[in-house]
Amino acid sequence: MDRLINKENVSRRMTGRILLNLIFKVLFLLATMFGLFVLGVLLYRIFTQGIGSLSMDFFTNFASRKPEEAGIKAALTGTIWLMGVVTPVTLILGVGTSLYLEEYAPKNKMTTFIQINISNLAGVPSIVFGLLGLTIFVRAFAMGQSVLAAGLTMSLLILPVIIVAGQEAIRGVPKDLRAASYAMGATKWQTIVRVVLPAAIPGIITGAILALSRAIGETAPLVVVGIPMFIAFLPKTIFDTFTVLPMQIYNWTSRPQEEFQAVAAAGIIVLMVLLISMNSVAVLIRNKFQKRY
């Protein structure tokens, strides 16, 4: 053994190696703390500023020029309506696409081309999707500034994310399970419905909820689509116009009166609680249904 390990050499370098290890440990810890610290400061500011404006009235009042009467009734309802359009559209289209690409599509150049484009779409700035929505849904299809037009625009924005997440989940289902299903005489469709989807659903739903959270927080595409900032009625159908929480918050933060900053902070708290609860549901689903093969 002594011949193989040069003990002298090892012990000479030992101090340096341990030190290097320590340096990186501290460096990575600082990197982690940096993000957390900024988040902490932000949360502290928002909560101390906004908590005073949070009351029942804040949820039941429409926006107002008087900060003390301003509320998020229209914005919160609008956000929920928007989700009502985006959720089914993205789930159906997204899961359908990822099933096709993973299970049915032949592995040729065309499929690779589609695949690359989907990944690229995920990186397109959201404002571009807004322009697309304005041109196609609002103008060409004459949907106007409706829940439907905005919902379809938002769906396009998050579809790439859902498709990619869905594909990952489907790909994660072991080949053996499929093979076993085929061996029992099941058709492709039966295999998908009874074997692949049940195993992939936790991954799909997690991806979908995270993507939906993004849609809830986005403002830029909606501004381009032309969603109004002030509205004092609620949509009755998906063809009515509406407003959403991020637009309302943006409206308040840009006002000169200091009091509106507090109202905006209260709006941010509501938006954040909404997002955090959605993300927690995603984590819960993942933990509960995740199976190891």
Added chain:
Amino acid sequence: MRRFKFWALTAMVSGVVALSAACGSNEGDTNASSSNQLNGEIAIDGSSTVFPIMEAVSEEYMGVQPNVRVSVGASGTGGGFKKFIAGETDLTNASRPIKDEEKAELEKKGIDYTELKIAYDGISIVVNKENDFIDHLTVDELKQLWKDDNGKVKKWSDIRAEWPKEEIKFYSPGTDSGTYDYFNEVILEEEPIVSNATLSEDDNVLVQGVEGDKNAIGFFGFAYYAENKDKLKIVKVDNGSGAVEPTHETIKTGEYAPLSRPLYTYIANKAVADKEQVAGFAKFTIEHAGDLSEEVGYVSLPEEDYQTDLDKLKELEK
């Protein structure tokens, strides 16, 4: 287990749909029987500067006419005109008069419109609180300050020799805003703005910028100065007949020239003629714009200007 997942998914989707439906249905159909109750929709967009006034007007109007559905956007003066030209809005707010190219496009589309003045704003020039050498600027000096000199770094001493030799930091509203357009027209006379200026669509960002930098200068609407008087120092503007500070009075009388500017809303003539609710809303706007604009931080017009607006409107209804 598999069934459970299926139900979990279904429940999630239907839950969202049901929730949204439930939230929508509690909107009561209070159809008043009185004959002057109007209904229908009014679409408004345009300047974010005018937005607070229109928001206030709509809020009040819906108190009187609860069945009329008013929506107000804030796409900016230019963006608003684009929607107006596309025929998507009944009214469009503007913090500058309509441009010739916008007029031409409206004509091409056969859209007749009427310009209504609704309030005044005074573009306020501000510097840092610690700036003790500046008191007023002439219009020429303003131009010298803000126009681009091939990217040359500007010092205060370039403007007046006795001022410190320190680099000036510029804060200006974004190029999409009517405030920028107006300043560009009357002060810069369409020459490009200094290239190292910080541009922001959010005027609160400009306030913070000037507040935090000793050598900063910036401009924005009067309301943002009025709310931050203790944090900023106002610069008087001399247009040849003495230095004038923007105040409620000097803006209203037009003495604070050339930076006191009217705010407009443009209304489609056809909408007034065809839609009762739009005609009603326009009248309501003119009658209440004065008080409401004061309330949100702007300056009301002299009474006769509102009368002129009302006369214009009456012509349309004929």
